[in-house]
Amino acid sequence: MPTKAPLKVGKKKVKLADKKKRAIVEEQESENLEDDADLLNMDQNNAMGGIDQEQLTAEEKEDQVIKTLNSNNPQAPHNLTKFSYKDRMFKTDDMVEQMVFHFQFDGDIILKDSDEAHDQEEFWDNKKRTNQGLLDKINVAIKEEFGKDPLEGNEKAQKKSLRNQFNFQERAAQTFNLPLREKGIKTDPPQCSVFSLETTQWMIFDAYLTNWEEIQRADFEEQQKGKSKDKKPVQQQQQHAEDPLYSTSMKRALKIMERMIVQNADEEKFEDYKYYEDTTEDPESHNYGSVLPLWRFSTEKSRRKHVTSICWNPRYKDIFAVGYGSYDFLKQNTGLICCYTIKNPTWPEYSYTTESGVMCLDYHPKYPALLAVGCYDGTVMVFDIRLKGNNKPIYQSTVRTNKHTDPVWQVRWQAEDATKQLSFYSISSDGRVTSWNLMKNKLEPEEVIKLKLVIDQDKELVENKKEAFLYGLAGGMCFDFNKFNDHLFLVGTEEGKIHLCSKAYSGQYLETYEGHYLAVYAVKWNHFHPRVFISCSADWTIKMWDQQIKRPIMTFDLGCAVGDIEWAPYSSTVFAAVTSAGNLYVYDLKQEKHHHLCEHPAMKKAKALHVSFNWEDPIILVGDERGGVNSFKLSKSLTKGPLQPAKEDDKSTPQQLEQKKMEDFLNAQDKEVY
Amino acid sequence: MSQKVEETLNRINTHKGVKGIIIVNSRGIAIRSTMSQNETIEYGSLITQFTSKAQATIKALHQEEDISFIRIRSKKHEIMIAPEKEFSLIVLQNPSNDETN
Numbered sequence: 001m002p003t004k005a006p007l008k009v010g011k012k013k014v015k016l017a018d019k020k021k022r023a024i025v026e027e028q029e030s031e032n033l034e035d036d037a038d039l040l041n042m043d044q045n046n047a048m049g050g051i052d053q054e055q056l057t058a059e060e061k062e063d064q065v066i067k068t069l070n071s072n073n074p075q076a077p078h079n080l081t082k083f084s085y086k087d088r089m090f091k092t093d094d095m096v097e098q099m100v101f102h103f104q105f106d107g108d109i110i111l112k113d114s115d116e117a118h119d120q121e122e123f124w125d126n127k128k129r130t131n132q133g134l135l136d137k138i139n140v141a142i143k144e145e146f147g148k149d150p151l152e153g154n155e156k157a158q159k160k161s162l163r164n165q166f167n168f169q170e171r172a173a174q175t176f177n178l179p180l181r182e183k184g185i186k187t188d189p190p191q192c193s194v195f196s197l198e199t200t201q202w203m204i205f206d207a208y209l210t211n212w213e214e215i216q217r218a219d220f221e222e223q224q225k226g227k228s229k230d231k232k233p234v235q236q237q238q239q240h241a242e243d244p245l246y247s248t249s250m251k252r253a254l255k256i257m258e259r260m261i262v263q264n265a266d267e268e269k270f271e272d273y274k275y276y277e278d279t280t281e282d283p284e285s286h287n288y289g290s291v292l293p294l295w296r297f298s299t300e301k302s303r304r305k306h307v308t309s310i311c312w313n314p315r316y317k318d319i320f321a322v323g324y325g326s327y328d329f330l331k332q333n334t335g336l337i338c339c340y341t342i343k344n345p346t347w348p349e350y351s352y353t354t355e356s357g358v359m360c361l362d363y364h365p366k367y368p369a370l371l372a373v374g375c376y377d378g379t380v381m382v383f384d385i386r387l388k389g390n391n392k393p394i395y396q397s398t399v400r401t402n403k404h405t406d407p408v409w410q411v412r413w414q415a416e417d418a419t420k421q422l423s424f425y426s427i428s429s430d431g432r433v434t435s436w437n438l439m440k441n442k443l444e445p446e447e448v449i450k451l452k453l454v455i456d457q458d459k460e461l462v463e464n465k466k467e468a469f470l471y472g473l474a475g476g477m478c479f480d481f482n483k484f485n486d487h488l489f490l491v492g493t494e495e496g497k498i499h500l501c502s503k504a505y506s507g508q509y510l511e512t513y514e515g516h517y518l519a520v521y522a523v524k525w526n527h528f529h530p531r532v533f534i535s536c537s538a539d540w541t542i543k544m545w546d547q548q549i550k551r552p553i554m555t556f557d558l559g560c561a562v563g564d565i566e567w568a569p570y571s572s573t574v575f576a577a578v579t580s581a582g583n584l585y586v587y588d589l590k591q592e593k594h595h596h597l598c599e600h601p602a603m604k605k606a607k608a609l610h611v612s613f614n615w616e617d618p619i620i621l622v623g624d625e626r627g628g629v630n631s632f633k634l635s636k637s638l639t640k641g642p643l644q645p646a647k648e649d650d651k652s653t654p655q656q657l658e659q660k661k662m663e664d665f666l667n668a669q670d671k672e673v674y
Numbered sequence: 675m676s677q678k679v680e681e682t683l684n685r686i687n688t689h690k691g692v693k694g695i696i697i698v699n700s701r702g703i704a705i706r707s708t709m710s711q712n713e714t715i716e717y718g719s720l721i722t723q724f725t726s727k728a729q730a731t732i733k734a735l736h737q738e739e740d741i742s743f744i745r746i747r748s749k750k751h752e753i754m755i756a757p758e759k760e761f762s763l764i765v766l767q768n769p770s771n772d773e774t775n
Contacts, residue, residue, distance in 0.1 A: 250697075
């Protein structure tokens, strides 16, 4: 301890004979130091004061006592130990305060010549003057009030100043502060004992083994109980069997079970779907074919919504997606996408809700889990139906990615290009056709074409050119890519025109087909013939076109707006159309050139909006404005095709045969027209 | 998950001709049932035995074979069993063509 050594040296200089004296001196010193503490212990102090001073001889009094001052405080603790929170341990504090105050007094005497004294004097003078001024003012006021000083003449009263709001004294008294006391108690530490054991891997192993054996035995006993039909376990089991009840395997089992039950309950329809072949013909009413109604797909959520699109899954022939929204401008609501399977017609397999009404959807031909969706507010989205329980799209266009400003009427996936980039096209009534590339984390838009308005070319005069600017863009309603040249595509517009465009020459039309007078609802290329396409419109007609001829080859008038049209995937001459009267029409140009083969009131009292052929089974779906999709089985006469080579040595493929069939029809038609 | 399971169970129960649903664990003890207690215990234990026997047969015929679904069409009704590892789902249904039973 560094403080100890000098302390000893200092003490040695004190003569031994004065030991007692020194003790007293020290005592008094400590008394001074512990003045505050002593106040608390008055009794003790009294006892100390009671010690009689020692009587000294004259010799002793003459003796010199040498006291040395040094800089060390004899009272300072030399082993002060504190817990250091920084280092988390007890530490001895070397830096002890060595300063001792024996007497301290703050003086209040100041020099008369100093600045401070001047200041003070000035302050007092000031105070005096203001007080005097105040008093004079009061006196004047009093004189004004009463005419004269009421105390005039009364010296005694004049001297005694009255207490009022301007003149009063404040008195205060100080009381003793209660001294602080602290009380503590020390207890015995809790008893502790030490025990230790040595262990080996073998001992651990043996312990585990005995435990395992015990569990086995318990299990076995419980099994025995179960066999003897114990009635109680029904409730007991409930607790720790909750897990299997909500497991994934349970979900799967339930799904299969539900399908089984539905198929059992609806056995007849399923047999019709699978095996029944209708061959009846009714030539009198010009119905050479017929359709057999099967199920109606509908849910509570989709009621009061319009079916805006139907799309079959390209890989699984029993799955299809239905988009729900509204065609009514004033009654827009949230959208819904339901994926149904024919295996369970009562309930959708998956469903997604969207903020805005769904207008169109399309399954990717290669990746059947990807579903592109277009909405009424112009958003396009991509859903991955494998992500169950996730109601969110994996991609979504935003204002920042230049989304459409009007409803998106159709979306269509593109075949993968060399870079394996997924992309799809969308068309909207804001007059844009946009291609969307699926980047790693966003949709990348790319404008393909802006649909400029075409003014009748005969009337296009110079002075009208300025006016043309005012028209803006034509509203796109539908488009379709050629099955053989996938850079060619057709666009149907709200004005009734159909434009032939190419991905290669954006910004101009290769051809414009005029014939419809109202919005073109759908335009579809033939599956087998590269030049033929068909369109339907709100002007009650279906028109068939040849890419090289500007006028329609054929026109069918159905008496009310035709909502949708589709070529059959199995034959080049069969197509189906639905009308706002709720009827389904099926045509086969090979069998009947001018009249439909089959007419069926598919919907009772509801507009039929969309139609879609299954790509494998003779099943057709019709969606209506009440949120339902009806399925029909086509009769034998409607499903002829595709043609097979008649002779074995005939090398032509069904595709070529079908194309030839269409070609024959066109040739015959040409002769009639020209 | 649990909500979806409950929803599907409810739907199954309301389908045409469904008489009851029983879910038994691997020891044949019912963990959920829509039928009376006696029926539940009877069906639960007997069908579990039947299932395990059928599974043993299939396993004996081919090592890696396993049963995914059993349908028993009887005179009165149809029993459908979906045996899983931890449980079996059993549903009784009246076939559609004779609803008088």
